[in-house]
Amino acid sequence: MKFFVDTADTNEIRDLAATGLLDGVTTNPSLVLKSGKNFIPLIEEICGIVDGPVSAEVAATDYETMWKEADKLRQIADHVAVKVPLTPAGLKVCKKLSDEGTMVNVTLCFSAAQAILAAKAGAAFISPFVGRLDDVGEEGMNLIADIVEIYANYPNFQTEVLVASIRNPMHIVNSAKLGADVITCPPSVIRQLYQHPLTDKGLANFVEDWKKTGQSIL
Ligand code: E4P
Numbered sequence: 001m002k003f004f005v006d007t008a009d010t011n012e013i014r015d016l017a018a019t020g021l022l023d024g025v026t027t028n029p030s031l032v033l034k035s036g037k038n039f040i041p042l043i044e045e046i047c048g049i050v051d052g053p054v055s056a057e058v059a060a061t062d063y064e065t066m067w068k069e070a071d072k073l074r075q076i077a078d079h080v081a082v083k084v085p086l087t088p089a090g091l092k093v094c095k096k097l098s099d100e101g102t103m104v105n106v107t108l109c110f111s112a113a114q115a116i117l118a119a120k121a122g123a124a125f126i127s128p129f130v131g132r133l134d135d136v137g138e139e140g141m142n143l144i145a146d147i148v149e150i151y152a153n154y155p156n157f158q159t160e161v162l163v164a165s166i167r168n169p170m171h172i173v174n175s176a177k178l179g180a181d182v183i184t185c186p187p188s189v190i191r192q193l194y195q196h197p198l199t200d201k202g203l204a205n206f207v208e209d210w211k212k213t214g215q216s217i218l
Helices: 010-017 029-035 039-049 063-074 088-099 112-120 130-135 140-152 169-178 187-192 197-213
Strands: 002-006 024-026 054-057 080-085 104-109 125-128 160-163 182-185
Touching: 002 010, 002 187, 010 039, 010 187, 024 182, 029 039, 039 054, 054 104, 063 080, 063 088, 080 088, 088 104, 088 112, 104 112, 112 125, 112 140, 125 140, 130 140, 130 169, 140 160, 140 169, 160 169, 169 182, 169 187
Parallel strands: 002 024, 002 182, 024 054, 054 080, 080 104, 104 125, 125 160, 160 182
Antiparallel strands: none
16 A cells, blocks of 8 residues: 655655655645645655655646646656546546556545546546545545445556545555555644554553663664
8 A cells, every 4th residue: 555645745745755654745736825835846846855656736627728737747757646636627638648648646536436537537546535525424435445346347447546635544544454555644644653552651661671671782
């Protein structure tokens, strides 16, 4: 399972990249706004930190402008995944980019039907938003189960299931149980994965007992 971080905060990205466990980055217009940085130099900076896919999202909603934006974004680096919304214009851009060998992340997916369209359009990633479905009283993980099952029926679909809008560690554990390819989540949720009170308690005991031995390994 690949881990992407969903942030435009380059300090956080550097910090997580140093763990060696980070496989990519996703951004969106709201995260760019939060960063307070200029978009193009920001994506250039992120691409310099992480070797894996870096999702950069188009801003336009019409096909012509979206295509021009996508074309500009893909020139930043080979590992930019152009992020497009799951709309007719977005999928048209996706098909053209994919045919030309550019990675595309299709975002704002809320149904299995939409995920089928994205795979047919050659998306490298489909981003179903589990947290936002949970927020409106639907079970977000059911959508992941449906997409994983459907894609498995069609080995010619190359699209990876990138679980997005993750709110907690159980979203990640359940995504792994279902065989999702990638998760993207805020830095805080990645850090939560390390935590267990019994780990802290056990380590405190070991440190204390080791001191009592009076020994040193080095
Ligand atoms: C995915 O690529 C999106 O940027 C993201 O996961 C959205 O998450 P949110 O629902 O927490 O805004």
